[in-house]
Each structure stands twice: as structure tokens, then as C-alpha cells.
Amino acid sequence: MKKLLFAILTAVLAFPAASVQAQTASEWSPSELTILRSLTLSSLPKLPPDPSNKYGDDRRAADFGHRLFFDTRLSSNGKVACATCHQPQRDFTDGRKLAVGVGKTTRNAPTLVGAAYNRWFFWDGRRDSQWSQALTSIENPVEQNMPRDRVIAVIRGNPDLRRDYVAIFGALPQPGDRDGINRAFANIGKAIAAYERKLMPGPAKFDRYVDAILAGREPAKQDQLTLDQTEGLHVFISDQRGRCIRCHNGPLFTDGYFHNIGVTDALRQPGEQGRIVGVELARHSEFNCLSKYSDAKPSECGNLIYARRASLELLGAFKVPTLRNLLKTAPYMHNGSLRTLNDVMWHYRMLPQSHVDNIELTSFTITGAEFDELEAFLATLQGPIEAPPGYLRPPAPAEGSPRSSGPRG
Amino acid sequence: MTGRWKTLTARRSHGCDRLTIGRIVTEFTALRKRLISDRPSFAYWGRWRLVASLAVLILVGAGPALGAPISIRSAAGHFTVRLTGIGRTEPLNHMHGFNLRLTRKGKPVNGATIVLRGSRDETDNPLPTLPQISFTGTPGEYRGEGLRFHMPGDWQLTFAIASGTVRDHATLDVVVAYQ
Numbered sequence: 112m113k114k115l116l117f118a119i120l121t122a123v124l125a126f127p128a129a130s131v132q133a134q135t136a137s138e139w140s141p142s143e144l145t146i147l148r149s150l151t152l153s154s155l156p157k158l159p160p161d162p163s164n165k166y167g168d169d170r171r172a173a174d175f176g177h178r179l180f181f182d183t184r185l186s187s188n189g190k191v192a193c194a195t196c197h198q199p200q201r202d203f204t205d206g207r208k209l210a211v212g213v214g215k216t217t218r219n220a221p222t223l224v225g226a227a228y229n230r231w232f233f234w235d236g237r238r239d240s241q242w243s244q245a246l247t248s249i250e251n252p253v254e255q256n257m258p259r260d261r262v263i264a265v266i267r268g269n270p271d272l273r274r275d276y277v278a279i280f281g282a283l284p285q286p287g288d289r290d291g292i293n294r295a296f297a298n299i300g301k302a303i304a305a306y307e308r309k310l311m312p313g314p315a316k317f318d319r320y321v322d323a324i325l326a327g328r329e330p331a332k333q334d335q336l337t338l339d340q341t342e343g344l345h346v347f348i349s350d351q352r353g354r355c356i357r358c359h360n361g362p363l364f365t366d367g368y369f370h371n372i373g374v375t376d377a378l379r380q381p382g383e384q385g386r387i388v389g390v391e392l393a394r395h396s397e398f399n400c401l402s403k404y405s406d407a408k409p410s411e412c413g414n415l416i417y418a419r420r421a422s423l424e425l426l427g428a429f430k431v432p433t434l435r436n437l438l439k440t441a442p443y444m445h446n447g448s449l450r451t452l453n454d455v456m457w458h459y460r461m462l463p464q465s466h467v468d469n470i471e472l473t474s475f476t477i478t479g480a481e482f483d484e485l486e487a488f489l490a491t492l493q494g495p496i497e498a499p500p501g502y503l504r505p506p507a508p509a510e511g512s513p514r515s516s517g518p519r520g
Numbered sequence: 521m522t523g524r525w526k527t528l529t530a531r532r533s534h535g536c537d538r539l540t541i542g543r544i545v546t547e548f549t550a551l552r553k554r555l556i557s558d559r560p561s562f563a564y565w566g567r568w569r570l571v572a573s574l575a576v577l578i579l580v581g582a583g584p585a586l587g588a589p590i591s592i593r594s595a596a597g598h599f600t601v602r603l604t605g606i607g608r609t610e611p612l613n614h615m616h617g618f619n620l621r622l623t624r625k626g627k628p629v630n631g632a633t634i635v636l637r638g639s640r641d642e643t644d645n646p647l648p649t650l651p652q653i654s655f656t657g658t659p660g661e662y663r664g665e666g667l668r669f670h671m672p673g674d675w676q677l678t679f680a681i682a683s684g685t686v687r688d689h690a691t692l693d694v695v696v697a698y699q
Contacts, residue, residue: 149612149698350673357643357671360698361613366670368648413615417649417666424646471643 138341144325146348146356151321152314152494155362158227162407163240163400166279166301167308173499174506175275176306179299181505182272184265185249187256188213193245193303196220196254199503202439202496203310208447214253217382219447222440224496225433227308230367230414234429234445235389239415240405241307242300243398249299259296260286266299293397297404309502312363312435315494317344336491342481343488352477353485364434364492369425373470374444374458377427387425390418424469438493452489456482589621594688599624599681601690606677610669610694620653620662622681628660632683636664641674653679669696 139147148154166172179185180193196210197203203223205211210220218234226232232244248254249262257265266272267283276283280298284291314322316334323330330336336344346353358366369386377383393415398404400412409416419425429445443449449458460482462472477485496503589604605618622629632655638647651666669675677692 146698154699357673360672366613366648368670413666417615417651417668419646419648419650422646471645473643 139324143345143348147321147344148325149360150348150356150362150364151318152312152362153318153322155228158308158311161227161240161242161304161308162411163405164242164301164304165406166298167242167305169279169305171275171279172302172305173309174306175279176302176304177502178272178275178506179303180306184269185255185257185262186213187261191255193248193255194505197223199496202436204440206441208442208450210254212248212251212254213256216251216253218445219442221432222436223307224310224436225312225363226310227304228363228367229430231369231389231393231430233389235385235392236369236430237389237392238396238398239393239400239412240398241304242297243396244300245303245307246296246300246398247396260292262299263292263295266295294404297398300398306502309498311497312433313495313497315435315492317488317491318494320491337487339484339487340491341488343484343486344491346477346481346485347488352481353475355485358431359434365431367431369428369430370471371424371427371429371469372458372472373427373462374429374448375427375446384426386428386430387420387422390420390425393418394420424471426469428469434489435492436494436496437489452486456486590692592690592692594679594681594690596688598686598688599629599683599690601679601681603692605664606667606692606694608694610675610696611699612672612696613668613670615649615666615668617663617665618667620664620679621660622662622683623660624683624686629683630659631655632662632681634662634682635680636667636677637680638667638669638675638677640671641676643671643673645671669694672696672698 161167180197183190183192183195185192191212195212196205196207197220198205205220208219210216210218221234227241229241230236230239232238232241233247238244238247246259249257250259263283264286266276273283276295276298279302280295284295316336319334320330320336323334347355347359350357358368358370360366369389371377371385375383377385393399396402400407400415401409405412432443437443437452441451443452443455444458449455459472459475460479462474589602590606590608591600591602593600600623602621602623603618604620605616620634622632622634634653636651636653639645647668648670649666649668651664653662653664655661656663673696675694675696677694679690679692681688681690
């Protein structure tokens, strides 16, 4: 009798575990599987060339850009490099609410991992290439505060940097040659972009899980999603429940566009107008795709030429960030106002009242528990960074460059 | 038109595609059986391969970029718009161009002003781009550039057309799908 009771008890206890196992194979409908496939890194196309940067896939330029990225000599106080706000150990963010360079900025530092796939740069998309983004940060008075002629003077004055520059781009311009300096400055940005193009997200638990079920096999034990994570994924991809996928679509979990989710008040807060201003700044940038410093033909500048502008929904709209590697990139939103992922969930739960009538959020029908599951799912998007050896740490200091250093902590 | 209706319409249209594909497969199967029973010569097999190759080309051509032209009448019936390079099902986040042929009472219309705007049905999100359509110089032929859909779901494209004093608009419902 005791044996029978033990057998029944064992069977009852084993049943939930068995049902969890069974879910992995048959949890998803064919249309859901199509969506899941579209979200995995396996669906991420090979990084296309940047036609505006002919050095974008030049390994020597990337190595040079790697050095420039960590070089604090490219700042007015000698203490700030790109890597100050984009730290490899924090998945190329800085952990701060607002980035701090030579001064304090008004923006949260976004990750650079996979950023080469973006069409627009900065939270309001005020630049249309990675190289012009880098140049803007170098000259911004609160970031690196380094005018372009001084940047070129630093390159000219340091044998190691000068040697590398000349080997890739040719002779440096003479002081006072304004167009030559602009061109050389653009080259500096192109080298930094060549480095940044090598920083790619590696497969996360989510990718391994989906790859396994699409291949018709059981995911490895460490790649199994928990029930909370599975439910969260259901909510995420549902167009009726979470609706997250409307904007966070594709393998990088972003549509690359701009939406107003009511984080700030576009009408009352200075500098919070978002995309409606950003697109005009991109169009008038002296380093945009159509500029003489770009390597692209006009026909290759479709993103800029056909960019939507002068439209009310762009007011207060900011770029949709990737959701990959969120665990290491807090705090969140363009102004870093949400400290944790749970705060982000509460932002959506509370449905902020927008101060303009173009906020895109509408009421959700999902429960608090489902928000928790959503948060659990997002953790499965944390993955490694894939980059060439050595690119995730400062380069070895070259001879004569004692101030070349890594990021501040 | 509601989103559900559009989905149903799209499914019906897909159903027609499947029917057509089904007919092609049936005909190939019958042809193959007949050829086998007749102990076909090399020439027969070569012909069968040619037909099969053409069928593959037709099927490949059914994709959104090279799809069969879509003809729509404008709301007041003034114009007929024939589109190539836009499908009833469109890919997500892919910038592309398209060709447009504009006719009125069967005759090509030259030099019209055509403005394309798009809207996602459920949320009213506009297109993320401002596509431009220009006359190519060939009678009735126009080229559109800069079309991209950034959100999945049902969208409505509206072509506002002005030619001389005649103004009208034509609409096309498309489904933006995951790939």
C-alpha cells in the first residue's frame, strides 16, 4: 500500500515537470514560430556596408578606431574618451542616469552593441551614420569638447597616431586648410565607426531556445525558458496583449524608428522635442550622407532623402532602443529616468499622460503578473558581445602615448 | 474597412495564389505521368525541365519585390493605377522602390502629381518615410522611391493623384508581415 501511495505521489509531483518539458516542443503556433524566427540572431542579416564610409570594413581603420575610441587625448581636459561613456564591461554604456563627459549631458549613454545596424544615431536621430555620430560627440562641449583642428593637431603631434593615420588615409592636412581638416576629421570618425561596426551581440538564451525549437529539438537544459519567461514571451509577441513587438521587432528588437511613449514633456521641457528636431539636424549636418565628406552616392542616401519630417507624431518621439543585453545597460530611456526594468514595466502600467496628444501608448489589458513575466522574458535577451580579440579592452599603449588609457570606472 | 476584414481579404487573395500553385502542381504531375508512360525521349525530358524552370521562375516572381502587378481604380473612378514592386504582403523594415503606371480611360497620363501616404490601421501610425513618386518620361510611367514599413500589421496606402484639374485618390490595403 505504501509503495502504491509513493508511486502515485511521485507521478503527481512529476506531472508539472513533464508538462513544462512538453511545452518547449508544442508551445507555439505556426504564426508565433514565424515571429520567433524573425527575432533571433539567426535572422540578423550580414552587416551591410555603410556606403558613406569606405573605410567601414577596413581592418586597419578598425584597429586605428579602437585606439582612438579609448584615447583620452581626444578631449579638452585629457580625461574623456568615447570609452568613458561606452564601457565594454557595461556592454558599452556607463551605468549612469545621464552621461558625463567634460560636462554633464542630458542623455543616457546607449549601448553600441549592434548599433552599426541603426539607420539613425543619437536618441533623436540627429545623425545618419556612426562616423558622424562620433564626430558630434568629440566636438560637443559637454562630451569631449575637442574642436576638429585640435583633434588633427593631436594626431599630427603624436608619432604613433600620425603613422597609423597616414598609412590608412594618406597625408594629414596643413594647419589652416579648413576643407582638409574637415576631411581628416571625417576620417577620424570613419575609423572609430569601423571599430564600432565590429561590436555585435552574441546569441542569448532566447536565441538558443528558439533555434532549438525551430530545429525540432529539445533546448539544452540551460536554454530552457522558465514558465514565467515563456509566458512573458507570449505576452511580448502578442498583438493584443503586450504589443511590444510592434516597435521592438526584428533580431535587434527595435524598428529603428522614433516613438513617443510619454517619458518627457515635449512642450514644456527644453530639448525634449525629440525626432521632430533631430531629423532637421540630420538633414543639415555638414557630415551627413549627402555631404562632400561622405563616400556615398546620392542614390545611396535614401534614409536621409526620404526621412519623414515636419509631422506632429515626431514631436517628443525618441529612438526605440534594442532590448538585447538590457541587464547590463540600466538605467533606461533617453533621459535615464527609469532605474530598473521593473520601473520600465511600471511606466507602461501607469500609462503616462502625455502632454501632447500624440503619445502612442494605449491601455493594456495585461495583468500585473503578466508584466512580471514580461520582465522575466527580457532577461533572456542578455548575451555576450562578439568582437575581434582585444576589442573589448583598451589597446596596448603604443610607444609615446602614455595618456592612452581605458575608461574611467 | 476593419483590420479583421483586411486580414480575411488578404487570406482570400492568398487562397487564390495557393489555388493557382495547386493547379500548376497538378498539371505538372499529370504531364510527368504521361511522359513516363510514353517512355519519353531526351527531348521530352528537356522540355519538361524547361517548363519546370519556368514554373520556378513564376513562383519566385510571386515574391513582394517582383510580384505580379496590382491594378486599383481611384475612388471616383478617374484613374487606374497599376503597381509593380508593391505586394499585398509587404516585408517589415525594408526600404524599396516601385513602379507605377497611371492611365485614364485606358490612355497613359503623363506628368501627374502623385503623393503617397500610408497609415497603419489599428494605431494610425504613419509611414516612417516620405516616399516620392516622379514621372519617368515614358508615357504613363512613374517611379516611386523610399517606401518602408516599420511596424507589422494592416496598412493602407493612399495615392493622391492630381492631373490638370482632375483630382482623385486610390487606396491599397497591404499586410506587413514578419519574414
